[in-house]
Amino acid sequence: MGIITSTVRVGQKPPKEVIKRVKKAVREARKAPSVYDPDCPPLSPEALKEFAQLAAERNRRKKKQSVTIRVAPDVLESYKIMGNGYTGIMADVLKYAVNNPDILTEATK
DSSP: OOOOOOOOOTTOOOOHHHHHHHHHHHHHHHHSOOOOOTTSOOOOHHHHHHHHHHHHHHHHHHOOOOOOOOOOHHHHHHHHTTOTTHHHHHHHHHHHHHTOHHHHHHHTO
């Protein structure tokens, strides 16, 4: 197995040649037999079940909910100017406000 390196600029797609090399490497890796590290033995069925439960719980906590809100046009435009991901920025601002009671107090006056 080798290391594939390629420099790609932000917003640029990797060259087709690199994509082909990566896909070929993945196919070859899938054919290779699994090698277990003696310092890290395979998980027991009980451990796998516990791991799956922990992963599911983490995913439930991470999941964001979709909501519809009314926002003043000028405020929305200010966020849209920030480009892709502006809704995530809006969510971060709301989270900051919720975690800072002074901001909420000021906003509800």
